[in-house]
Amino acid sequence: MDLQGYGIPDDLLYTKEHEWARQEGHAVKIGITDYAAKTLNDVVYVTTPKLGGKVQQFQTMGTVESIKAVSELYSPVSGTVTKVNSRLDMSPELVNKSPYGEGWLIEVEPADLESERKKLLDSKAYSAYLSTLLK
Amino acid sequence: MLKETQLHSYHAEHGKLTEFAGYEMPLWYTTTTEEHLAVRNGSGIFDVSHMGRLAVRGEASTAFVEGLVPTSVARQQPGKAFYTLLLNDRGGIIDDLIVARLGLQEYLLVVNAANAVRDLDHVKALAPAHGVEIEDLTPTSIMIAVQGPGAQRSLQGLADVDLAGLKRFRSSAAKVLGQPSLISRTGYTGEDGFEVIIHGPTVESPGEAVKVWEGLAATSVPCGLGARDSLRLEAGFPLHGTDIGEDTDPFQADLAWVLSSDKGAYVGSTAVSELRSHPPGAVRRGVVLDQGIPRHGFDVLEASGKVGTVTSGTFSPILKKGIALCRVETTGSEPGTEVSVVVRESPQPGHIVKPPFYDEDVYGWKSRGNGK
Numbered sequence: 001m002d003l004q005g006y007g008i009p010d011d012l013l014y015t016k017e018h019e020w021a022r023q024e025g026h027a028v029k030i031g032i033t034d035y036a037a038k039t040l041n042d043v044v045y046v047t048t049p050k051l052g053g054k055v056q057q058f059q060t061m062g063t064v065e066s067i068k069a070v071s072e073l074y075s076p077v078s079g080t081v082t083k084v085n086s087r088l089d090m091s092p093e094l095v096n097k098s099p100y101g102e103g104w105l106i107e108v109e110p111a112d113l114e115s116e117r118k119k120l121l122d123s124k125a126y127s128a129y130l131s132t133l134l135k
Numbered sequence: 136m137l138k139e140t141q142l143h144s145y146h147a148e149h150g151k152l153t154e155f156a157g158y159e160m161p162l163w164y165t166t167t168t169e170e171h172l173a174v175r176n177g178s179g180i181f182d183v184s185h186m187g188r189l190a191v192r193g194e195a196s197t198a199f200v201e202g203l204v205p206t207s208v209a210r211q212q213p214g215k216a217f218y219t220l221l222l223n224d225r226g227g228i229i230d231d232l233i234v235a236r237l238g239l240q241e242y243l244l245v246v247n248a249a250n251a252v253r254d255l256d257h258v259k260a261l262a263p264a265h266g267v268e269i270e271d272l273t274p275t276s277i278m279i280a281v282q283g284p285g286a287q288r289s290l291q292g293l294a295d296v297d298l299a300g301l302k303r304f305r306s307s308a309a310k311v312l313g314q315p316s317l318i319s320r321t322g323y324t325g326e327d328g329f330e331v332i333i334h335g336p337t338v339e340s341p342g343e344a345v346k347v348w349e350g351l352a353a354t355s356v357p358c359g360l361g362a363r364d365s366l367r368l369e370a371g372f373p374l375h376g377t378d379i380g381e382d383t384d385p386f387q388a389d390l391a392w393v394l395s396s397d398k399g400a401y402v403g404s405t406a407v408s409e410l411r412s413h414p415p416g417a418v419r420r421g422v423v424l425d426q427g428i429p430r431h432g433f434d435v436l437e438a439s440g441k442v443g444t445v446t447s448g449t450f451s452p453i454l455k456k457g458i459a460l461c462r463v464e465t466t467g468s469e470p471g472t473e474v475s476v477v478v479r480e481s482p483q484p485g486h487i488v489k490p491p492f493y494d495e496d497v498y499g500w501k502s503r504g505n506g507k
Contacts, residue, residue: 068365
């Protein structure tokens, strides 16, 4: 799906803070949406929780910064961090180049995905939400 | 309702817009990083038509401008431009500006957009009843900055004067695409470059303004306010209203070099003489962090505790590190001093530097033959 040039893949779940979550087996990969990346314009610095750290659904888990601004990251799910995208240390621009691919942020082992996923938006709901912001 | 410059239609079509100083201006066209690097390595253009342009003319103009700024005016030859300050009676900085002496009895003051109304009031209030005429040229001209090591080549194609012969901080009347203009070898990026004022275009009747911009855009990268801010910060230039203001004097601002001792009274001169005999308690400095990005308002710490505050910070695309201008206690403000900046509750180590932040052998106007 695509809304005014912003990519919104159908297979992801979204937050209203513009993070996405993708189930990959038992794990959940997390990143920021194309809209968030384009709004930041050029991501130059990313801070994420450490490996083994805990994240809570809708609680801050780090920051993404452009030259001009800082944006808080909110975790779409609760769980334990099992992977951190260390390529972002040297190449934070991957978040802009490939927000749903190489620019992913962390992977977590979810604590309670079945109940938490109900609080996330699917691509249709996120697209509808985004269209209200773009008016 | 936001004001627009004569080039607004171009910005609206090609850029991401933002509000600045009451104007709707381009924040970026592609990315701030790309635009920033284009200026350091090639050439970039900025619409700076929102900046205030005040002409001061008349037989009493030299004496009047002399009394307005702390830099010697009589010593400047026609064709010279210089950076200086407008001070209040307490020595606080009302604005920083470029003054160009265009003739024996003609000056141009280029002031910050955010202060343009205040500055015009200040200047008009001090003007004598006779012998000085003040005209606000802002609505009837555009101003484009062409900046970077490739700026001369980019602008030369449109200008009828030999730019190689125009030295840094000199200005010259010229025609740009046939339009009456003033070209000054000045800028706010640290690089070689020019600021071009083209007389005539108004918002209602922009005429050739867009053609000049598009002509330059053929050989220069259009840059928004994002890059303008990161470039000036990397060069160590203060932004009025953020890094300096009416509560900072020229000594605290690390701008005492603009003060001429060989001149008579000017607005603020009594306060400046007194301030000169007392070292400032706090002074403007640069800080480079090993990690993290310092932002406006963050605390600066030394072993003794809090010693200052970040006044503006960004990520330097050249250093690939967080950099900031800050106000720190004079004791312990020596370049090289180890400090930390509290970035979201986490102190990040760094050190004090005297800007510019980049290596002047590689970047900036001093690194190249042009304009020296």
